[in-house]
Amino acid sequence: SSDLTLFFGAVAILAAVMQSLSLVRRSLGAARLRVLLRHFSSLPPPHITSVQTSVQTAAAKYPTKFRYTLDNNVLSPDQRLFYEENGFLVLKHFVSGKDIEEFRSEFERICKKEVSVPGLLTLRDVAILNTEFVPDQKAITKIEYFQANEVLFRYCTLPQIMKYVECFTGPNVMAMHTMLINKPPDAGKKTSRNPLHQDLHFFAFRPADSIVCAWTAMQKMDRSNGCLVVLPGTHKNALKEHDYPEWEGGKNIFYHGIRDYDVTLPRVHLVMDKGDTVFFHPLLIHGSGMNRTEGFRKAISCHYASADCHYIDVKGTTQENIENEVLEIAKKRYGVDSEISLKDLWAFKARLVKGKRTHL
Numbered sequence: 001s002s003d004l005t006l007f008f009g010a011v012a013i014l015a016a017v018m019q020s021l022s023l024v025r026r027s028l029g030a031a032r033l034r035v036l037l038r039h040f041s042s043l044p045p046p047h048i049t050s051v052q053t054s055v056q057t058a059a060a061k062y063p064t065k066f067r068y069t070l071d072n073n074v075l076s077p078d079q080r081l082f083y084e085e086n087g088f089l090v091l092k093h094f095v096s097g098k099d100i101e102e103f104r105s106e107f108e109r110i111c112k113k114e115v116s117v118p119g120l121l122t123l124r125d126v127a128i129l130n131t132e133f134v135p136d137q138k139a140i141t142k143i144e145y146f147q148a149n150e151v152l153f154r155y156c157t158l159p160q161i162m163k164y165v166e167c168f169t170g171p172n173v174m175a176m177h178t179m180l181i182n183k184p185p186d187a188g189k190k191t192s193r194n195p196l197h198q199d200l201h202f203f204a205f206r207p208a209d210s211i212v213c214a215w216t217a218m219q220k221m222d223r224s225n226g227c228l229v230v231l232p233g234t235h236k237n238a239l240k241e242h243d244y245p246e247w248e249g250g251k252n253i254f255y256h257g258i259r260d261y262d263v264t265l266p267r268v269h270l271v272m273d274k275g276d277t278v279f280f281h282p283l284l285i286h287g288s289g290m291n292r293t294e295g296f297r298k299a300i301s302c303h304y305a306s307a308d309c310h311y312i313d314v315k316g317t318t319q320e321n322i323e324n325e326v327l328e329i330a331k332k333r334y335g336v337d338s339e340i341s342l343k344d345l346w347a348f349k350a351r352l353v354k355g356k357r358t359h360l
Helices: 002-040 051-058 079-088 097-111 149-156 159-169 320-333 341-351
Strands: 089-093 120-121 143-145 175-183 194-197 211-217 228-230 275-279 285-290 299-305 351-354
Touching: 051 275, 097 149, 097 175, 097 299, 149 159, 149 175, 149 275, 159 175, 159 211, 159 228, 159 275, 159 299, 159 351, 175 341, 320 341
Parallel strands: none
Antiparallel strands: 089 275, 120 143, 143 175, 175 299, 175 351, 194 285, 211 275, 211 299, 228 285
């Protein structure tokens, strides 16, 4: 009798423990869902339509150790979890309208050749390459490497941006790559698209987890004018092979795209307001669609890296094709020595933003 009493008592205790564990699991599942819903709740309705796929991608266990973000009490636990699982993070109304207008005005001065910027690369869409334009912003679809222009470089040093950049890079921060994108109205050949790609394909420095891009909308962006599209969670995968897409309308210089990827992966179109800023990992697959409007769509960005990163030799890797192309253009435009490498060019372009230049 006493043995039976002990047996049934043990069964009752075990049942209670199992019920408690079930409640804990349900609670954790609900918590993960709330993380995603809170992140997207501040975004406009068109963005929320993509949450269904994002939830499926981001729903994962709470990590025992964070890999992609640092412990500096800036990111909230929800923000850290979201970036860890998705590889990007959108912050609303992050850069002031006053700052954006200053950057816009300086871009226009550069386009009109009122300002000369050493080392600046200016690009035009292949569809309008041979069209005669007066020297203004309609002739230029992108400028890169504006580190030598103090007005535009101020974007890279904005305190609110640097505060978050250090969550990914640590205290020693280098500005490696800068852009102001002026996506033109599509000329009917779909050349205003930017193919899906990983930014790490262009970089001769590592590790990838110590690199982050800050990308700010200079105006309202949605699918009509070619907003960013991202594939959540793809930052956890390896660098893929890139090359020019086989598009009939032509190809824009340096617009390499991924050769092979899973087309069934969920996508999220980032509908953004003026001043909204997205931070994303260099392995995150992303791109942008056509600009179907009559106006130019503008964004400004900077890729940051920890100064503790190191340069790599890309010869013999899938990145060799971009090195060959970059060096060929550098020879033609700037007469650089044929003995230099891609990592030499990155070392020349890099500029310290904060802390010490330890390696890069």
